Amino acid sequence: MTSRPDVVAAVYVRTPTHRHAPTVRSLLQAGVEHVVVGAAQPHELSALLLDDRVEVVAATDVASFVNGVSARFRCTVLACDEPVVVAPESFGPTQSMIDEDPRIATVSYWCNYAGYLSFPHQNAPASHQQGDLDERSGTRRLRERSPLAVPLAIPLARGPLVAIARAALTACGPLIDGPIDDLSAIVAEFGLRAAERGFTPVLDPTTYVVRPFDLADPTPSPLDSGSARAWLHELHPTFPALYDQLMNDPESAVSQAHGLARAQATGLRILVDGSVMGILETGTQVQVMHIVSALARRDDVREIVISMPGPVPPYAVDAFASTKIQPVVEPSGEFPPELRFDVVHRPYQPDRLLPIEHWRTVARRIVITVQDLIAFRNGRYHSSPDEWLTYRDRFLTATATADRIAVISEDVGHAIALERLPLEPTRVAVAPCGTDHLSGAEESRAPAAFLAPERVGSRFLVVLGTTYMHKNRDLAVRAWQELRARGREHLLVVVGAQVPYGSSRHLEAQALGVDDDGVINLLDVSSSERNWLLQHADAALYPSSAEGFGFVPFEAAAFGTPTVLVQFGPLAEMQPDASAAAASWDPEDLADAVDALLDDPDAVAAAVSETIAAGARFTWDDAAEKLVAIYREALAFPPSPDRSSVREG
Numbered sequence: 119m120t121s122r123p124d125v126v127a128a129v130y131v132r133t134p135t136h137r138h139a140p141t142v143r144s145l146l147q148a149g150v151e152h153v154v155v156g157a158a159q160p161h162e163l164s165a166l167l168l169d170d171r172v173e174v175v176a177a178t179d180v181a182s183f184v185n186g187v188s189a190r191f192r193c194t195v196l197a198c199d200e201p202v203v204v205a206p207e208s209f210g211p212t213q214s215m216i217d218e219d220p221r222i223a224t225v226s227y228w229c230n231y232a233g234y235l236s237f238p239h240q241n242a243p244a245s246h247q248q249g250d251l252d253e254r255s256g257t258r259r260l261r262e263r264s265p266l267a268v269p270l271a272i273p274l275a276r277g278p279l280v281a282i283a284r285a286a287l288t289a290c291g292p293l294i295d296g297p298i299d300d301l302s303a304i305v306a307e308f309g310l311r312a313a314e315r316g317f318t319p320v321l322d323p324t325t326y327v328v329r330p331f332d333l334a335d336p337t338p339s340p341l342d343s344g345s346a347r348a349w350l351h352e353l354h355p356t357f358p359a360l361y362d363q364l365m366n367d368p369e370s371a372v373s374q375a376h377g378l379a380r381a382q383a384t385g386l387r388i389l390v391d392g393s394v395m396g397i398l399e400t401g402t403q404v405q406v407m408h409i410v411s412a413l414a415r416r417d418d419v420r421e422i423v424i425s426m427p428g429p430v431p432p433y434a435v436d437a438f439a440s441t442k443i444q445p446v447v448e449p450s451g452e453f454p455p456e457l458r459f460d461v462v463h464r465p466y467q468p469d470r471l472l473p474i475e476h477w478r479t480v481a482r483r484i485v486i487t488v489q490d491l492i493a494f495r496n497g498r499y500h501s502s503p504d505e506w507l508t509y510r511d512r513f514l515t516a517t518a519t520a521d522r523i524a525v526i527s528e529d530v531g532h533a534i535a536l537e538r539l540p541l542e543p544t545r546v547a548v549a550p551c552g553t554d555h556l557s558g559a560e561e562s563r564a565p566a567a568f569l570a571p572e573r574v575g576s577r578f579l580v581v582l583g584t585t586y587m588h589k590n591r592d593l594a595v596r597a598w599q600e601l602r603a604r605g606r607e608h609l610l611v612v613v614g615a616q617v618p619y620g621s622s623r624h625l626e627a628q629a630l631g632v633d634d635d636g637v638i639n640l641l642d643v644s645s646s647e648r649n650w651l652l653q654h655a656d657a658a659l660y661p662s663s664a665e666g667f668g669f670v671p672f673e674a675a676a677f678g679t680p681t682v683l684v685q686f687g688p689l690a691e692m693q694p695d696a697s698a699a700a701a702s703w704d705p706e707d708l709a710d711a712v713d714a715l716l717d718d719p720d721a722v723a724a725a726v727s728e729t730i731a732a733g734a735r736f737t738w739d740d741a742a743e744k745l746v747a748i749y750r751e752a753l754a755f756p757p758s759p760d761r762s763s764v765r766e767g
Contacts, residue, residue, distance in 0.1 A: 123151035124213055125281075128187040130180040130199040130301070131157040137201045137333040142172055144203040144253070149210075150196060156183040181293040181304050188287050199301040200278035201333035202229070204325075205257040211322050212281045215269050223286035223312035224275040224305055224319045228256070228379060231329040232277035233302070233339045234365050235321065238384050240376045241365055243339070245331045249384065256326030256383045263382040263418055264747055265754050267323035270375050273361045275305040275319045276341070278329050282308070286317045297349050303340040310354040323375045326383065368482075369757065377482050378753040381460045385420025386749055388413065389481055391464040391472075392424040392445070398615065399433045399645060400584070401669050402466045402489070405526075407437035408555045409465050412742035414440035419746065423459070433645050452476050461485055461749045465524075468516030469493065469509065483752040485745075486520040487549075490666030491533045492588060499586065499620035517541060522752040524549045524745060526667045529687040545758070547748045550692075552738030553672035562650035567611075567638050578609035578638075579712065580655040580679075582648070585614060585621040588664035592625035595637070596705035597659065599629070601712060602636070608716075611651060613640045653677040657715050657722075661703055668692060672733040680725035682711040693732035698725035 127145045131138050142153050146169070156177025164174070177183035184197045194216055196209065212225045228237035236243045238251060260267070280301065287293075290312045296303045309319035340346050341361075350357045364370040381387075390410055394402050413419050422440075425448040430438050438445055452473055462481040464472065467489055477484050493499045494513055500506040517523055517539060523546045525531045531546055567573065579598060583589035591612055598610040616623060630637065643651065652658065658674040658681040668689050671681035683689055685699045698721070700711035715721050 123191060123193055125150055125194045125196060125209055126152040126154060126187060126191045127196040127198065128184045129153060129155045130177060130183050130197075131155060132199065132299075140203050140330065140333065141198065141201050144205075145196070145198075146171060147206050148204045148208045149206070152191065154187050156187075179295055179299050180301050181295050181299075184282065184301075185287070185292040188282065188284055188292075193284055195282045195284070196279060197282055197301055197305065198279045200329055202279050203253050203328050203330055204279070205253045208253075208257060208325050208327070209281070211269075211324055215320065215322065216281070216283045216285075219318075220283075220285045221317050222269075222283050222320055223290070223317035224283065224309050225269075225281035226272065226275045226277050226319065226321050227279060227325045227327045228260075228321075228323065228376075229277045229279070229327045229329055231334070231336075232327075233341055234361075234372065235272075235276045237326060237376065238380045240373065243336075245334075245336045247328075247331065251326075251383055253326055253328040256328075257324070259383045259418075260324045260326060260379055263750070265378075265751055267375060267378060267754065270321045270323055270371055271318050272321045272372060273313075273319070273364060274309040274357075276302055277327065278302070278334075279327050280305045283317075286312050290315050290317060297345040298340055298343065300340040300346075303343075303346045303350070306341060307350055307353060310350065310357055314354070321372070321375065323379055374753070374756065377460065378750060381750055381753055382418070385418050386461065386746065387421045387459045388419065388423070388749070389459040389462040389477075390422060390424040391462065392426040393449075394466055395424075395426045395431060395434060396428070397431060398642065399431070401667075403431075403434070404555060404669060405489075405551055406465050407434045408552055408738045409741060409745065410443060411437040411440065412552070412738040413745065414442040415739065416742060416746060419742075460753060463487070463745070463749070467493070468513055468520075471512050472516050474516065474519050478757075483521040483749070483757065484519065485522045485524060485748060485752060486516055487524045487526065488517065488530055488534065488666075489526055490530055490664065491537060492586075492664045492666075494537070496588070496620060499617075501619055514539065519758055521545070521755075521758045522547060522748050524748050526551050527688040527691055529691055530666050532687075547744070547751070549741055549744035549748060550736050551667045551669070552741045553669070553692075553733035553736045554738060556649070556673050556676040558653070558676040558678065560649050561646045562653055563644070563646040564650050564654075565640060565643055565647045567640065568650075573609070576609050577607070577656055578611050578654075579657050579659050580611045580613065580651045581659045581661075582651075582670050583614045583660070583662060585616050585623050585626075587620050587622045587625070588662060589614070589622065590661040590663055590703060592622050592629045593661045593703055593705055593708065594659040595626055595629040597661070597708035597712065598637075600705050600709035604709070604713065606713070606716065608656060609636050609638060611638045611640065611655070613643055613648070613651065615641055649677065652679050655679050657682055657698075657712050659708065659712065661700075661708055662689075663703060665689060671696075671729050672736075675726045675729035675733065678722075678726055680715055680722050681729065682708060682715070684708075692736065693729060695728060695732075696725070697721070697728060 127150045153172045155174045160174045160176045188195045231243040423444045427449045459481040462477045463485045465487045497506040581594045660670045660683040674681045680698045701707040
């Protein structure tokens with residue numbers, strides 16, 4: 119050879135020759151420059167001479183064979199003593215790591231049969247293929263699905279294929295024979311010896327190597343062998359203390375890396391807290407069901423279990439139709455500890471005492487969505503001052519304990535910072551809601567109030583929202599009265615449930631006085647009735663002054679109806695340019711904005727087009743993509759630092 123290669127492979131053959139042909143072929147396809155095959159009977163290996171990059175030599179044991187290859191080529195050696203197959207371009211990261219840090223002793227890889235580096239089930243070697251996971255699909259997913267994992271220090275090298283750095287061999291001495299002629303035991307000893315000199319065995323968590331079940335017979339783990347463990351302990355008295363501890367620690371660095379890699383390669387397993395899924399369909403229910411549906415459409419999500427207080431409500435049947443989604447009636451929100459998930463996600467407010475400790479037993483990480491801080495800030499939305507303080511305490515405890523906080527707009531993130539909540543910025547990420555859950559083609563049906571002969575064909579404005587004071591329904595009433603004073607004869611339809619605390623009902627009554635002729639109050643409507651109202655209203659009035667996102671303008675636009683609102687916070691964030699926006703919450707300003715739309719088709723068309731264009735930036739598929747990134751980021755890092763204090767408390 120004219121120049122020294124960067125990487126060569128040393129394949130030690132014990133089993134029948136034909137079993138190693140796929141190994142040699144895959145190593146060459148992966149870009150290995152030279153493959154040396156060693157065996158006690160080299161004349162039996164002529165079938166492995168696939169091309170001039172392969173040579174066969176005599177070898178009596180794996181240690182001296184690998185030492186000889188390293189001394190001859192003076193470069194990184196990929197040592198192998200069992201049939202394996204690798205993906206193309208598997209070893210680029212290996213060489214980069216060794217080139218960048220000469221202190222690296224060995225590089226190991228995830229493998230289906232590799233003791234504590236077994237994958238996709240840690241500490242559970244599998245002699246058969248796991249679903250569609252093979253060396254190519256596994257490596258591709260580990261490298262394409264964010265976040266890209268970084269090299270990880272491990273206590274000792276492991277696996278049927280290990281890269282051994284030349285610098286470490288020259289500094290620490292060659293591989294030595296052990297009580298059993300097995301590469302795993304021998305490189306484990308070398309890794310322990312190298313670590314004592316300041317070198318480091320590492321794991322490349324972006325590469326998956328397969329020990330094919332049809333080529334390699336199941337064998338006991340050499341590090342479970344009494345003789346091997348005794349030999350390692352005699353040479354290195356600290357073994358197996360750290361090794362055994364890490365094997366049994368679900369939050370060790372190796373376990374964390376394994377959890378992320380498994381989620382990337384086999385798909386996320388998600389437990390969704392759906393305890394809010396009841397009879398009423400409000401914005402929160404819309405958010406939950408469309409997030410779950412969008413997550414199920416992703417190929418990197420394997421399973422979603424959603425716990426609910428009762429059967430799937432009719433409005434959510436279609437959203438939960440995927441075979442990946444398993445609705446479970448569990449009023450307590452708790453599950454048996456043997457059920458394991460990557461993430462448990464509460465996709466809405468932490469407004470009650472959450473079973474955090476239980477969630478920790480069934481999922482590796484906890485993600486909580488904060489939709490807004492309205493009830494956190496407003497004591498009137500609670501039955502008493504003590505209840506408000508309790509709410510705030512539970513809110514703070516849940517968010518401090520969660521591993522990641524998802525917020526539905528940048529504005530919610532600003533509110534968290536404004537309140538100085540004890541959350542590191544790195545634990546807060548934005549995942550805006552989608553706006554594409556209504557297309558305008560959905561079924562619609564007129565509410566009974568519009569079936570009366572005197573109301574058929576009536577022109578009206580619609581207000582959607584509960585009676586919470588921040589919805590400012592009384593200002594909508596006053597704006598409508600101003601329009602009536604200007605000669606507009608529209609009805610006003612106000613839709614939304616009465617809330618027990620912090621209601622604007624008395625303010626609406628004061629605004630109306632004794633004459634409420636022309637106002638239709640609907641406590642609740644079905645989805646089809648809501649669609650009809652949005653489709654037939656001349657305009658929607660949305661005078662809210664506190665939101666986390668704001669669905670109404672986008673839902674109305676889907677049916678061709680403009681919305682009059684005041685641009686603030688998330689509403690300005692989602693639609694920076696809104697020609698139909700009112701100058702302020704002053705009822706006259708609201709009336710002016712409505713008046714400018716009535717009987718002006720061009721103004722209506724422009725307002726609707728603007729909203730649809732703004733909403734096109736926010737889809738539920740995009741929301742799911744951002745949430746998946748948040749889930750995997752959570753898996754890539756240690757759990758919340760407040761976890762221990764919650765357990766102790």
